[in-house]
Amino acid sequence: MSDYVTGLVADWARERPELDTSSMEVVGRLLRVGQILQHRLDAVAARYGLSHKGDLDVLTALRRMGPPYEQTPSRLAKGVQLTTGGMTNRLDRLEAANLVARRPDPSDRRGVLVYLTDDGQRVVDNALEAIVAEQEALIGTLSARERATIAGMLGQLLTSLGDRGEERVGAVG
Amino acid sequence: MSDYVTGLVADWARERPELDTSSMEVVGRLLRVGQILQHRLDAVAARYGLSHKGDLDVLTALRRMGPPYEQTPSRLAKGVQLTTGGMTNRLDRLEAANLVARRPDPSDRRGVLVYLTDDGQRVVDNALEAIVAEQEALIGTLSARERATIAGMLGQLLTSLGDRGEERVGAVG
DNA sequence: CTAATATCAGCGCTACTGAGATCT
DNA sequence: CAGATCTCAGTATCGCTGATATTA
Numbered sequence A, B: 001m002s003d004y005v006t007g008l009v010a011d012w013a014r015e016r017p018e019l020d021t022s023s024m025e026v027v028g029r030l031l032r033v034g035q036i037l038q039h040r041l042d043a044v045a046a047r048y049g050l051s052h053k054g055d056l057d058v059l060t061a062l063r064r065m066g067p068p069y070e071q072t073p074s075r076l077a078k079g080v081q082l083t084t085g086g087m088t089n090r091l092d093r094l095e096a097a098n099l100v101a102r103r104p105d106p107s108d109r110r111g112v113l114v115y116l117t118d119d120g121q122r123v124v125d126n127a128l129e130a131i132v133a134e135q136e137a138l139i140g141t142l143s144a145r146e147r148a149t150i151a152g153m154l155g156q157l158l159t160s161l162g163d164r165g166e167e168r169v170g171a172v173g
Numbered sequence C: 001c002t003a004a005t006a007t008c009a010g011c012g013c014t015a016c017t018g019a020g021a022t023c024t
Numbered sequence D: 001c002a003g004a005t006c007t008c009a010g011t012a013t014c015g016c017t018g019a020t021a022t023t024a
Helices: A004-015 A022-047 A055-064 A073-079 A084-096 A118-138 A144-160 B004-015 B022-047 B055-064 B073-079 B084-096 B118-138 B144-160
Strands: A100-104 A112-116 B100-104 B112-116
Touching: A004 A022, A004 B055, A004 B144, A022 A118, A022 B022, A022 B118, A022 B144, A055 A073, A055 A084, A055 A100, A055 A112, A055 A118, A055 B004, A073 A084, A073 A112, A084 A100, A112 A118, A118 B022, A144 B004, A144 B022, A144 B144, B004 B022, B022 B118, B055 B073, B055 B084, B055 B100, B055 B112, B055 B118, B073 B084, B073 B112, B084 B100, B112 B118
Parallel strands: none
Antiparallel strands: A100 A112, B100 B112
C-alpha cells in the first residue's frame, strides 16, 4: 500500500531527515482524503444542478430544520460561515433557480425569511440520497468496525479542536 | 463528546429517519476535520508571507526534489493539479516575492526552469518547521497507537480511492 | 507538419468590504 | 441613538480557456 503521503514522507526523510514526519502521516492523509471526498461529492451535487459549491449546504441547512424549512439569511450565513453579503448572492442564485424563495419576516420588518420551494425540497431530497449513496461507495472498503473506530477518533479530534456544532457547515448537510 | 456531525446526524434522523447516516459519521467528520486543519495550516503559512493558498505547495514541491530545487512549470502544474496558465500566474506571484526565479532550460529552448531562490529556501524551510509543529499541536490528543491506526486506515482508504501519489498536491508538502 | 512549452489576455466565479435603507 | 437586518456596488482572489510564439 503506497498512497500519496507515503511518497511525501519519503521525500522529507531524504531532504530533511531531522524533521519528525509522524504527524504528517495523519494530517497529510486527512487533508488528502478530505480533498478527494469533497471533489467526488461536489460532482454528485452537480448532477442535481447544484454546481455552485455552497448551494447544497444552504439547501440542506434549510431541509434539516424541518417544516416549514425556513430561516433568516443572517442565521443561514452564520451556519455556513459566510458574510451576510455573500449569503445574499447565494440566495439570489438559488432563488433564480427556483429552489428557495424569500418572504417578509412577519415578526421583524427589517428581515426576510428564506424557505425551500417545492422544487427545492425535491432537489435536496433527491440529491441527499445520491450523496449518501456516494459516501457509502467511497468508504466501502472500511468494515463496520473500522468505521466505528475512525468515527470515534475523528470525533475526539473534532472535540479537541473546539468543534461543537453551533456552526454547522458544509460537509454534506 | 458531541461534535458538529453528531448534531447533523441527529437532524437527519429526525427529518429523514429512513436514511442510513452511518457513512456520514465517517465522511462528514473527515470533511469537517479536513476543513479545520486546512484552515489552521493556511494561517501558519500566512505568517510566513504565504497568504496565497497554493504558494506553499509550489515551494514545498521544489524543496522536496532536493538540490538544485528546480523544475519545469509544466511538471509543477501537474504536481499541484493546475493548468499551465494557472501555474504561470502563481509563479509570477512567487517570483515577484523573490521566492523563486526562472531561467531558460538549457536542454529545451521552449521551456524554462523554476528554482527556489535563497529567500525561497529559507522561507520554505522555516514555514515547514512551523507547519509540522502546528500539525503536532492539532493532533496532540491522539496517542501514538491511535495515530498509527488512523494513518493505516486512511492509507487503505486512499489506496482504494485510487490515490497513488503520481500527482502530489497540497496537503503540506 | 504535429505536438509540446510557456505566456498572456479575457472571462467567470465566488466571496468580501463598506455604504445605505429600514427597522428594533 | 445604538444596534440589527438585508441588499447592493465595487473590489479582490484565483483559476480556466483559448490564442500566440517558439521550439522539438
